[in-house]
Amino acid sequence: GIQVEQSPPDLILQEGANSTLRCIFSDSVNNLQWFHQNPWGQLINLFYIPSGTKQNGRLSATTVATERYSLLYISSSQTTDSGVYFCAVGYTGGFKTIFGAGTRLFVKA
Amino acid sequence: GAVVSQHPSRVICKSGTSVKIECRSLDFQATTMFWYRQFPKQSLMLMATSNEGSKATYEQGVEKDKFLINHASLTLSTLTVTSAHPEDSSFYICSAQDGFNQPQHFGDGTRLSIL
Numbered sequence: 001g002i003q004v005e006q007s008p009p010d011l012i013l014q015e016g017a018n019s020t021l022r023c024i025f026s027d028s029v030n031n032l033q034w035f036h037q038n039p040w041g042q043l044i045n046l047f048y049i050p051s052g053t054k055q056n057g058r059l060s061a062t063t064v065a066t067e068r069y070s071l072l073y074i075s076s077s078q079t080t081d082s083g084v085y086f087c088a089v090g091y092t093g094g095f096k097t098i099f100g101a102g103t104r105l106f107v108k109a
Numbered sequence: 110g111a112v113v114s115q116h117p118s119r120v121i122c123k124s125g126t127s128v129k130i131e132c133r134s135l136d137f138q139a140t141t142m143f144w145y146r147q148f149p150k151q152s153l154m155l156m157a158t159s160n161e162g163s164k165a166t167y168e169q170g171v172e173k174d175k176f177l178i179n180h181a182s183l184t185l186s187t188l189t190v191t192s193a194h195p196e197d198s199s200f201y202i203c204s205a206q207d208g209f210n211q212p213q214h215f216g217d218g219t220r221l222s223i224l
């Protein structure tokens with residue numbers, strides 16, 4: 001099956017800093033989503049981005065499907081950005097979504 | 110839009126009890142619903158995929174008789190953990206999807222603790 005790798009696994013930022021989270025996948029995908037899981041366990045849908053670039057406030061994401069990677073950019077980080085960021089892909093060979101291991105982000109005040 | 114409601118949010122019960130978790134899509138029709146399990150500090154692991162009106166497809170290693178899934182309508186799926194034991198304690202999350210290759214929308218999860 002498809003492999004989904006996220007990096008870095010852990011990230012500590014000072015409030016106001018920028019960061020880039022990476023997601024690489026081993027096979028062609030039909031769709032890709034980025035999620036933020038907050039400390040209460042809620043999964044917040046950030047982007048549905050099988051290809052191209054999208055922006056939503058301080059967050060933006062780019063997926064280059066032909067090169068099998070996606071990037072999530074966080075600018076001017078805030079303490080409320082803390083949590084785990086997951087990349088999840090739906091691949092061509094199946095009808096289910098595979099999650100990466102996540103990037104655990106902590107933003108210090 | 111695209112709200113998924115999951116109840117209950119937390120359950121604490123004795124070993125041997127069966128527990129039912131509901132997942133509802135409030136403002137869209139969910140042709141497919143997914144059930145995930147998440148252990149502390151780990152990623153989400155898919156347990157099963159259910160389509161309205163048909164039997165669920167379980168992932169390898171997930172016991173069908175232990176985790177009963179019913180997707181009786183386009184807005185409701187239920188997961189029943191039968192005769193739960195302490196090792197079943199976990200965070201269970203559902204998601205719903207309106208069509209193939211559409212975004213998945215997640216419920217807020219159910220934290221299950223079996224004493």
